[in-house]
Amino acid sequence: MNTTIETIQLTPRPEVARSRSPKPPVGVLDLNLEELRAWCREHDEPEYRATQIWKGLYTDLRADVGEISTLPAALRTRVADDLPMPRIEPLRSWKADGGATHKVLFQLHDGKAVESVLMRYEDGRATVCVSSQAGCAMGCVFCATGLGGFDRNLSAGEILAQILYFARDLKREGRRLTNIVYMGMGEPLANPRAVWRSIENLHEPAGMHFSPRRITVSTVGIVPQILRFAEADLPVNLAISLHAPDDELRGAMMPVNHRWPIRELMDAAREYTERSGRRISFEYALIAGSNSSIEHARALADLLRGMLCHVNLIPLNKVPGSPLEPPSPEAVRAFQDTLLAAGIPCTVRLERGADILAACGQLRIEHAQSG
Ligand code: SAH
Numbered sequence: 003m004n005t006t007i008e009t010i011q012l013t014p015r016p017e018v019a020r021s022r023s024p025k026p027p028v029g030v031l032d033l034n035l036e037e038l039r040a041w042c043r044e045h046d047e048p049e050y051r052a053t054q055i056w057k058g059l060y061t062d063l064r065a066d067v068g069e070i071s072t073l074p075a076a077l078r079t080r081v082a083d084d085l086p087m088p089r090i091e092p093l094r095s096w097k098a099d100g101g102a103t104h105k106v107l108f109q110l111h112d113g114k115a116v117e118s119v120l121m122r123y124e125d126g127r128a129t130v131c132v133s134s135q136a137g138c139a140m141g142c143v144f145c146a147t148g149l150g151g152f153d154r155n156l157s158a159g160e161i162l163a164q165i166l167y168f169a170r171d172l173k174r175e176g177r178r179l180t181n182i183v184y185m186g187m188g189e190p191l192a193n194p195r196a197v198w199r200s201i202e203n204l205h206e207p208a209g210m211h212f213s214p215r216r217i218t219v220s221t222v223g224i225v226p227q228i229l230r231f232a233e234a235d236l237p238v239n240l241a242i243s244l245h246a247p248d249d250e251l252r253g254a255m256m257p258v259n260h261r262w263p264i265r266e267l268m269d270a271a272r273e274y275t276e277r278s279g280r281r282i283s284f285e286y287a288l289i290a291g292s293n294s295s296i297e298h299a300r301a302l303a304d305l306l307r308g309m310l311c312h313v314n315l316i317p318l319n320k321v322p323g324s325p326l327e328p329p330s331p332e333a334v335r336a337f338q339d340t341l342l343a344a345g346i347p348c349t350v351r352l353e354r355g356a357d358i359l360a361a362c363g364q365l366r367i368e369h370a371q372s373g
């Protein structure tokens with residue numbers, strides 16, 4: 003496999019590392035188009051300037067308002083001062099799969115770091131995996147992000163800036179972003195306002211007009227937010243990280259299960275499919291000697307029977323320092339066959355670039371240790 007590791011910059015800039023403000027200032031990417039129009043009115047600018055700014059950032063993919071040549075210079079300066087772009091600076095980047103997989107560790111304005119991944123496919127698709135929080139408070143035992151602890155929620159602008167960064171890369175290659183998955187660091191439904199704002203801004207017709215059907219949000223299982231999700235206007239896909247078919251095992255792997263056990267989670271999932279008419283995805287990371295026996299597969303099939311769903315089986319990505327291992331390929335196959343025989347649609351998802359990229363969250367830990 004053609005693997006290259008390209009280091010852009012290893013140490014945080016001192017002025018960034020010293021800033022400890024928990025939240026970035028509200029910036030242009032945090033606003034929706036209506037709010038940007040209101041800002042223009044308040045600053046005695048014609049409203050069409052808001053559309054020009056929006057198009058510059060989301061359609062022409064300018065990295066900065068200063069690069070939007072249709073705007074008067076004074077307005078560019080005013081927006082940059084009043085509504086700054088979020089600071090997300092690529093610190094390090096890793097490429098794998100011959101460059102098709104590109105993972106970047108970004109440093110935020112307060113020195114915190116998040117990871118995002120771009121995956122290019124031969125059929126033309128290009129998917130960005132985006133972080134919604136710096137760290138995660140959910141503490142799943144198999145997850146590098148969970149083991150690294152929680153720093154803070156990201157703003158909508160910081161989420162969007164990760165996506166726009168890769169959209170710009172693709173544009174330079176004459177390609178387009180086709181899918182977005184909220185499966186990077188953090189629990190998206192623990193930061194629902196910023197996550198929804200980012201989705202609305204992606205969908206705004208004056209800009210990217212990105213289809214919600216090409217967006218997937220993955221949750222650890224925050225039940226009240228799943229129910230709100232069912233009522234949302236935009237038909238975004240929902241993935242639920244299940245990982246175990248019974249409360250004892252799931253509780254040992256995922257502390258969130260003590261708050262919302264499997265029965266409540268499945269009730270919410272069923273309500274979601276009934277209200278929205280949309281299929282739900284269940285993520286199931288297979289761990290050797292833990293949740294991956296044929297009995298587990300049968301119990302999982304019993305749990306999901308009759309539901310409008312699909313199961314994504316993910317052989318565990320090894321986390322350094324953790325004793326957990328993925329099962330053998332034969333055991334993965336047997337698990338899948340058992341589900342398929344029971345009529346549960348499922349596929350095995352192989353992590354791309356797993357050789358160097360590993361599970362999300364690891365790069366941040368390395369960064370924190372080296373910093
Ligand atoms: N917090 C959300 C989304 C981010 S994690 C969630 O938990 O769903 C994205 C997916 O990666 C989740 O399904 C998560 O359980 C899974 N995951 C985390 N660590 C993993 C590992 N070491 N190997 C395989 N999958 C992992």
Ligand code: SF4
Nearest residue numbers: 138140142145148222
């Ligand atoms: Fe957080 Fe998801 Fe990792 Fe669990 S799997 S610790 S919810 S990022």
